[in-house]
C-alpha cells in the first residue's frame with residue numbers, strides 16, 4: 001500500500017451469540033451517549049471483558065509490529081465505537097493527531113462490500129490545511145468483518161456509508177506513545 005496501514009484479517013473472531021450480546025451492549029452505550037451532536041463516535045462504558053481483551057490483544061500486536069515503545073502519560077486505553085446504518089451515518093474526513101500516535105480500528109460487524117476511504121496525500125505533520133482530498137487522492141479499501149486496521153495518527157480517512165442493511169460497528173482504539181508517529185511508522189520500512 002502507498003499509505004502506511006497494517007491490516008490483520010480475522011484479528012478477533014466472535015461467535016454469533018457473543019456478537020449479538022456485544023451489539024446490545026454497544027447499542028445501550030449509543031442510546032445513552034452524552035456526546036456533542038456532531039461527534040461521530042462514542043465511548044464504550046461497558047466493563048465487559050471482551051473490550052479489555054480486545055484492547056490487550058491490540059497492544060500485543062502493535063508491539064509485534066513496531067517493536068517496543070513507551071506509553072505517554074496521557075495514554076488512554078478506552079474503546080470507542082463508530083456505529084452507522086443505511087439511514088444514519090456520519091461519513092466525515094478526519095485524522096487522530098490530537099488524541100493518539102497509533103490508531104486502530106476493529107470491525108466487529110460490517111456489510112459485505114463496506115469500505116473505508118483514505119487520503120493518500122495525508123501529510124506526516126501538518127494536517128490542518130486540508131482534510132477533504134481531491135478525488136484522485138482517495139484510496140478506497142474494502143473491509144472484512146473481524147479485521148483490524150492499524151494506521152498512523154496523521155492518516156486522513158473517513159468511514160464510507162454502509163452498503164447494506166446490517167449496522168456497521170467499528171471499534172476504535174488509540175495508543176499514545178512517547179515516540180513520535182514517524183519514529184514508529186518508519187520502523188515498518
Ligand SMILES: [Fe+2]
Pocket residue numbers: 094095096157
Ligand atoms: Fe477515525
